[in-house]
Amino acid sequence: DAGVIQSPRHEVTEMGQEVTLRCKPISGHDYLFWYRQTMMRGLELLIYFNNNVPIDDSGMPEDRFSAKMPNASFSTLKIQPSEPRDSAVYFCASRLPSGGGNEQFFGPGTRLTVL
Amino acid sequence: QKEVEQDPGPLSVPEGAIVSLNCTYSNSAFQYFMWYRQYSRKGPELLMYTYSSGNKEDGRFTAQVDKSSKYISLFIRDSQPSDSATYLCAMKHSGNTPLVFGKGTRLSVIA
Numbered sequence: 001d002a003g004v005i006q007s008p009r010h011e012v013t014e015m016g017q018e019v020t021l022r023c024k025p026i027s028g029h030d031y032l033f034w035y036r037q038t039m040m041r042g043l044e045l046l047i048y049f050n051n052n053v054p055i056d057d058s059g060m061p062e063d064r065f066s067a068k069m070p071n072a073s074f075s076t077l078k079i080q081p082s083e084p085r086d087s088a089v090y091f092c093a094s095r096l097p098s099g100g101g102n103e104q105f106f107g108p109g110t111r112l113t114v115l
Numbered sequence: 116q117k118e119v120e121q122d123p124g125p126l127s128v129p130e131g132a133i134v135s136l137n138c139t140y141s142n143s144a145f146q147y148f149m150w151y152r153q154y155s156r157k158g159p160e161l162l163m164y165t166y167s168s169g170n171k172e173d174g175r176f177t178a179q180v181d182k183s184s185k186y187i188s189l190f191i192r193d194s195q196p197s198d199s200a201t202y203l204c205a206m207k208h209s210g211n212t213p214l215v216f217g218k219g220t221r222l223s224v225i226a
Contacts, residue, residue, distance in 0.1 A: 042217065093158075103149075104161070
């Protein structure tokens, strides 16, 4: 398996633009997590899904952020409009169903810079 | 107070040293404890996993959990330059809940 796949790997955009980050989880994993990592705040959970259904989005910073999982093999995180304080590395992670293991497998991340 | 506290370092040690990394936490409901290793510009990868209290050893790495003190540790023996990375502790209540991460400690092992 190729592991968790994220695209793009790097994104540079201007303030006010829409940004869409994409994630393909490992096949057979039914949990999917979106994290944001900064030096100041570390790794923060934004939202997670189970069987394509959002379970907890309390970590989403504000209404400018939205996430979807239309099927088991694809998820998006959208920021509209983007702001400079959104600059961070965004990670997607997936996990086997409960009872199948506790390890979360992380993708390589998308490094977002908002100018 | 954050749920999980971890000294961000950086920590610099000579090759061959014993390294001790630590986290404290406030939520006594945590039962699953993990250490992730993150190399520069990569995603975190699971290094060690422990359920409840006790020790676990894997090669040069030992993970310890003291639930009475709400304190977990990772020891690295005979540290190598290839161990240079950021180490993040993580923990959760039960099988279905998401992990709560510490901010990570940046470690440099100097040859």
